[in-house]
Amino acid sequence: MNDVVSPSGISDPLQELTLLLQRNAPSDGTHPSALPELCFRRASQVSEPKHSVNLPSLYVIVQGSKTAALGGDHYQCNPGDYLVSPVHLPVIGIITEASPELPYLSLQLTIHPDVILDIIRRSSPELDSKTERGILLGQSDAPLLDGLVRLVRLLDTPEDMEFLAPMIIREILYRVMKGEQGAFIRQFSITGSYSHSISRAIQLINRDFAKPLMIGELAKEANMSPSSLHKHFKKITAISPLQYQKALRLQTARRLLLSEGLEAADAGFRVGYESPSQFSREYVRMFGRPPMNDVKHLRNTMSPRTD
Known part of the structure; x- marks a missing residue:
């Protein structure tokens, strides 16, 4: 060549x-x-x-x-x-x-x-x-x-x-x-493929991630059965629609905590959690630290070095 x-x-x-x-x-x-x-x-x-x-x-x-x-x-x-x-x-x-x-x-x-x-x-x-x-x-x-x-x-x-x-x-x-x-x-662009339908489902979850996720309604919007939606969604994303929504909620909450200085409970409510304790538990599972400890750690790692 x-x-x-x-x-x-x-x-x-x-x-x-x-x-x-x-x-x-x-x-x-x-x-x-x-x-x-x-x-x-x-x-x-x-x-x-x-x-x-x-x-x-x-x-x-x-x-x-x-x-x-x-x-x-x-x-x-x-x-x-x-x-x-x-x-x-x-x-x-x-x-x-x-x-x-x-x-x-x-x-x-x-x-x-x-x-x-x-x-x-x-x-x-x-x-x-x-x-x-x-x-x-x-x-x-x-x-x-x-x-x-x-x-x-x-x-x-x-x-x-x-x-x-x-x-x-x-x-x-x-x-x-x-x-x-x-x-x-x-596959993700041509109407009629499973990948295109899952792409549509992903767009809908991203648009309304703070609202409760109704699998039946999501499957209908994607023109799929609930079982087919779950099967092909997991093939493409490696996780279920509910797990995808949870990841999106928690990552958005993390950005809010870091950029807007919200309290943990307020960030949780903003992304759709009704229970502060549930939000904190799921946050720890994903990021390894409680919300406020995690934000402190992130700010420390982003601070410029002086040595």
Whole structure:
């Protein structure tokens, strides 16, 4: 395979992407960009497990390493690897390789369903009824990395972004779907597949997560039987609909405790818990510490080091 040579003269697109991310993410943390779909992450040390409900996205590891866990499945991501998920998923991420000299660097590109649908209409709309996990690990090739380099490079020419960014994003997603991952992504976009129905159910839970979850009503909205909903929901997310709602509630409560300084009971009520004791018990099961102790620990770990 021929090397892709960029205008900067760097023949290795992963090397150029590393340099671009070092510039666009100069300090530890998450860095949004001028493109709403694109953000960067940098970390100078390994991390504790981070619970999150990820947006439908393409995640590319550029430097360092990370492990993502979904249910009992673990995905080891090294430089050049990517994770793609077309649905919101409760994932636990751990940065396993990072240092001040070689920080962990990654980018996230949000996936918009309308773009995927348009790519499907213009390509082969093959449909397989098989239901799989809602996350997939792949290895970037040179054309995909070249597209990512050109997208990040657009941040240096804001006047070009409005016109060129949509085309490059479409190209990037086309590259991902062109490989063996294409059939996997299509399942979540084509009406009539189990994956599409579960995607609809996930959207409904995310929209009304603080309300009591009625499985019968959710199954009806997804055009499935309750038993089929439970079976395919667990295949895709590794957990049941009720467990998914619980994870979403607790992670939202954690953010409220950290960002708004709420009392534990108030955060629990805000996300749908009627019993403070039940909220505290379930919080400890997920995060390992009582709510206020956990928030104190998080603030301490986020404080800048002085040594």
